[in-house]
Amino acid sequence: MKPAGVKPGPGEEQAAGRFLEAERASRGPGSASARQDRKDWTALPRRGAAKPPSSLLSIRKPISRKAQLTLTVLSFVIPLLAWVVLSATQVVSPTFLPGPVATLQAGWEMAQSGQLFTDLWDTLRRIVYGFGLAVLVSVPVGIAMGTFMAGRALFEPFLSMVRYLPASAFIPLMMIWLGIDEESKIGVLFLGTVFFNTFMTADVVRSVPAQLINVSYTLGARRDEVLRKVIMPHSLPGIIDAIRVNIAAAWNLVVVAEVVVSTTGLGRRIMQSQRFLETDQIFAILIVIGICGVVIDMLLRLLRNRIGRWAT
Amino acid sequence: MTGTALLDIQDVGKRFQARGRDVLALDGISLRVARGDFLCVCGASGSGKSTLLSLVAGLDTPTAGRITVDGVPVTGPGPDRGLVPQADSLYPWRTVERNVAFGLELLPVGPAERARRVDWYLAETGLSELRNSLPRQLSGGQQQRVAIARALACEPEVLLLDEPFGALDVQTKEDMQVLIRQVWQDTGTTVLMVTHDVEEAVFLGQRVVVLESGPGRVAADIAVDLPAERDLAIKRTPGFLSLRARIEDLVRAQHHTAGQATG
Numbered sequence: 001m002k003p004a005g006v007k008p009g010p011g012e013e014q015a016a017g018r019f020l021e022a023e024r025a026s027r028g029p030g031s032a033s034a035r036q037d038r039k040d041w042t043a044l045p046r047r048g049a050a051k052p053p054s055s056l057l058s059i060r061k062p063i064s065r066k067a068q069l070t071l072t073v074l075s076f077v078i079p080l081l082a083w084v085v086l087s088a089t090q091v092v093s094p095t096f097l098p099g100p101v102a103t104l105q106a107g108w109e110m111a112q113s114g115q116l117f118t119d120l121w122d123t124l125r126r127i128v129y130g131f132g133l134a135v136l137v138s139v140p141v142g143i144a145m146g147t148f149m150a151g152r153a154l155f156e157p158f159l160s161m162v163r164y165l166p167a168s169a170f171i172p173l174m175m176i177w178l179g180i181d182e183e184s185k186i187g188v189l190f191l192g193t194v195f196f197n198t199f200m201t202a203d204v205v206r207s208v209p210a211q212l213i214n215v216s217y218t219l220g221a222r223r224d225e226v227l228r229k230v231i232m233p234h235s236l237p238g239i240i241d242a243i244r245v246n247i248a249a250a251w252n253l254v255v256v257a258e259v260v261v262s263t264t265g266l267g268r269r270i271m272q273s274q275r276f277l278e279t280d281q282i283f284a285i286l287i288v289i290g291i292c293g294v295v296i297d298m299l300l301r302l303l304r305n306r307i308g309r310w311a312t
Numbered sequence: 313m314t315g316t317a318l319l320d321i322q323d324v325g326k327r328f329q330a331r332g333r334d335v336l337a338l339d340g341i342s343l344r345v346a347r348g349d350f351l352c353v354c355g356a357s358g359s360g361k362s363t364l365l366s367l368v369a370g371l372d373t374p375t376a377g378r379i380t381v382d383g384v385p386v387t388g389p390g391p392d393r394g395l396v397p398q399a400d401s402l403y404p405w406r407t408v409e410r411n412v413a414f415g416l417e418l419l420p421v422g423p424a425e426r427a428r429r430v431d432w433y434l435a436e437t438g439l440s441e442l443r444n445s446l447p448r449q450l451s452g453g454q455q456q457r458v459a460i461a462r463a464l465a466c467e468p469e470v471l472l473l474d475e476p477f478g479a480l481d482v483q484t485k486e487d488m489q490v491l492i493r494q495v496w497q498d499t500g501t502t503v504l505m506v507t508h509d510v511e512e513a514v515f516l517g518q519r520v521v522v523l524e525s526g527p528g529r530v531a532a533d534i535a536v537d538l539p540a541e542r543d544l545a546i547k548r549t550p551g552f553l554s555l556r557a558r559i560e561d562l563v564r565a566q567h568h569t570a571g572q573a574t575g
């Protein structure tokens with residue numbers, strides 16, 4: 001810190017003297033005695049060099065593109081192979097474990113008859129209504145919770161209790177209240193997703209840096225402008241992420257609800273197939289559900305990356 | 313100084329409740345800043361200098377005294393007191409250009425007029441080439457330029473700088489010091505800057521105020537008797553060095569008393 005190579009003026013010499021004095025005072029007891037104290041210390045033992053780990057298992061180190069691709073392909077091929085072997089050797093009876101061919105055939109038949117698509121459409125429609133309603137409610141409530149202390153006080157304690165009530169437990173109640181038609185399934189879907197989506201939205205909104213909000217006020221923004229022009233755009237990618245997570249829960253719930261009470265939908269079809277021991281159909285439907293989930297997740301991720309390009 | 317100070321801080325105090333304890337962060341601060349002045353507030357960490365700035369910005373309210381800008385009491389934040397924080401204050405989803413335009417978009421200013429003004433401040437801060445970049449594509453120094461341009465675009469009465477170069481490397485910091493000094497001369501804006509870097513304070517300020525620590529009080533108010541035209545070479549002149557040493561001494565003395573009081 002001290003300027004070097006410049007002749008100090010008389011006033012500065014005095015100042016520098018005080019400066020050095022303060023420096024010395026802050027350093028405490030002399031370092032020579034401290035060295036004496038440690039005279040009988042033995043040298044700290046050293047460990048030998050660690051065995052270099054294989055490049056695949058180094059913590060958070062990138063792996064080659066080829067290795068990455070191989071591992072991903074393997075993750076699909078190995079279960080598929082196990083499935084083929086188990087069913088072809090008939091170790092497990094085909095009644096319990098239909099082979100891939102039988103499954104494909106069952107799926108093809110269902111697709112041919114058009115039944116698969118009407119079921120899929122019914123299930124999707126329930127998700128759109130039930131989860132859509134949940135999003136319409138949870139996003140504004142979550143924003144209110146994350147923005148206003150009053151919103152937090154009003155919603156958080158109550159909602160954090162009811163969110164642990166399992167939605168599937170509401171199915172009987174929903175049947176009594178809303179009947180066995182669409183409303184009860186939409187109601188279950190709504191109840192099962194609305195609370196979690198609210199909390200996740202609130203967390204996203206709360207993570208808008210206070211500094212950004214403060215600066216906006218000093219640039220002349222009013223409260224509603226801070227909400228619209230700062231909090232909302234900053235939160236949008238996170239809100240879509242929350243929706244991505246919770247739509248998976250919606251898929252779970254809709255099938256559960258359909259298994260219990262429905263005349264249509266993929267869940268219902270699974271129940272019917274079970275009754276006639278048509279496990280090949282069950283397998284086909286499970287695969288369809290899996291593919292749908294992946295497609296929806298991909299679409300939402302695409303949307304999020306588009307909107308949240310600034311964040312990554 | 314004349315009786316007509318633009319920024320008038322009158323006997324301001326600030327008390328906090330921290331872990332059930334009552335902490336007096338600022339006590340009896342009185343400062344008057346004339347229009348067009350460049351005042352640097354220096355102090356060790358814990359001297360309450362950033363607190364003082366947020367009081368002037370209106371982001372926090374003093375527990376004693378009052379602050380006026382052009383005779384009007386400060387009751388909350390407003391575009392007459394533009395703020396440049398230390399780092400990470402840009403809107404990450406807005407381009408450089410649209411960050412600078414933020415304040416103007418809130419005013420009844422036509423698009424052509426807005427674009428004209430944004431262009432001027434981008435050019436003034438050397439950002440014209442980067443106008444379409446996103447904040448994450450910029451270096452720390454470039455980001456601070458945007459924050460400065462954004463605050464200036466609202467034509468504030470007072471520009472408040474809260475350790476704006478504290479997170480930058482030394483070379484970038486010096487570039488920014490030259491830039492802010494140039495901007496100050498070009499725009500004639502009044503600047504209140506908080507920093508712990510005495511060299512920076514002496515280089516930039518027309519006046520340097522040293523804050524005492526715990527509670528923050530004005531320990532010294534020193535006029536910087538250096539020519540108005542300053543470049544980095546002035547940092548090696550005897551006049552600069554002796555002033556810097558004198559103020560460093562004062563800050564350091566405050567630092568030690570504070571250390572003994574709390575530790």
